[in-house]
Amino acid sequence: MNIGRNIHYFRNKNGMTQTELAHGICSKSYLSKIENNVTIPNKEIIELLFKKLDLSLATINTPLGLDKLYAKLKEWYEIIKSRDIKRAEIAKEEFSQLFNNIKNPTILIQYQLFTLRFYLLVKDFQNAYKTITELKLVEQDFKKEQIYYFYYFLGLYEYLAGNLLIALKSYSTAEKLDKELNIHEPEIYYLLSLCHIRLHHITLAIYYSNITLENSNKNMDYLRSIETQIILAINYIRINNFELAELYLIKSLNIATNINNKPLISTIKHNLGYLNSRINNHNKAINYYLESLADKSSNTVEFTNTILYLAKEYVSIGNQKEALDWILKGFKISKKNNFEIPLTKFKALYYQLKNNSEKYQKHLENIVIPYFNKMEDWNETSKYAESLADYYSQETKYKKASHYYWMANESRKKLQSEVTK
Secondary structure, three states, X not given: OOXXXXXXXXXXXXXXXXXXXXXXXXXXXXXXXXXXXXXXXXXXXXXXXXXXXXXXXXXXXXXXXXXXXXXXHHHHHHHXXXXXXXXXHHXXXXXXXXXXXXXXXXXXXXXXXXXXXXXXXXXXXXXXXXXXXXXXXXXXXXXXXXXXXXXXXXXXXXXXXXXXXXXXXXXXXXXXXXXXXXXXXXXXXXXXXXXXHXXXXXXXXXXXXXXXXXXXXXXXXHHHHHHHHHHHHHHHHHOOOHHHHHHHHHHHXXXXXXXXXXXXXXXXXXXXXXXHHHXXXXXXXHHHHHHHHHOOXXXXXXXXXXXXXXXXXXXXXXXXXXXXXXXXXXXXXXXXHOOHHHHHHHHHHHHHHOOOHHHHHHHHHHHHHHXXXXXXXXXXXXXXXXXXXXXHHHOOOHHHHHHHHHHHHHHHHHHHHHHOO
16 A cells, blocks of 8 residues: 555645644654655554544555456446436446545546546536546646546536637647557547637648547447537538538438437537528528527527527528517527627627617627637637727728727638648
8 A cells, every 4th residue: 555645645635734734743844755655654653644634544445456446437437428327327326335435546536537527427517616626636646547537527627618728728638648548539539629610720620520530430439420520511611612511411410310319400400500601591591590499408508509690690681670589589598597608799799780889899899809819719809800890990990990900810810820730
């Protein structure tokens, strides 16, 4: 048993400093030597340190054995990866009881890591955040594979929270460790493709999507294959390859319809709406967006996103009443659920539609552009900066117009440099 590592782990887990733990037992420098395995303390000091940490040799030396426990945890992780929530919940209940009295750092860290992944599966973000905070306290005690899992799951948490740049950084760290440790987990490439497509990094999104598609077909993971083809379709729409995009979407829609997967059907129809909008088939786009909404849960970011696109289509055909109705509906849902990005966009579209130039200008200048600039979302920054520049140009405020035209141009350059990486 590694006495030093156990003491170091549980001291950090309990939020104690070396001074606090050593007080009344030994010197801080001596405790440091114990934790770093430079010295082996006598039995009396071990017992005193363990007592202060609420430990015992019985709980440290787990009767089931590390290998068996680790194997059971890996079985649970495979269930989580399969996205079978019911089975994952049953296993979680079993493990909660099993790990109640175990005090082995290696196993406890592994358990917490997979528990974090479970919370992300069931979208329990409060407990996910709490687990991340607890894991950060003992990060020094991670083994290399555990560092991989931590950054992989941290990336997923940040992605779901909308922090795309932090997510991408975490995923990239996990990807390097995946290669270094020969883990070869296909999911990391799918998540990278999602992150890059949200950031409009087209080349990288296509690169990681193709890797994911090859892996999912090889592993007969047809659900992931459909999801990846949707990502590829969106990328091809963005580079104006509409024919190839439609091919991927129609093929995916047929499979999703055959297996009656409504969330996938809804996503595909949204993107068929986007495709038709890009080629100016506005009425067809509207129909697809309405069909997409019919299969979506109403209190989600995805639902409000489709509403936003639908409202823009009504603006395109000059139906301001329908556009306004949908904007107000999307605004209400976004406000209720604190969806920051949709809320920001709905406000901008509302002011624009109501010809409230002053509020539109202030909203873009003080909220929208700084927000997307901070997020390094160069696509949105360029669009809103150009719109604001047009406003100032019409107001003959040429100095401000020049500044925002420059910002729009610089944002496009940044976007282009990332697209061609």
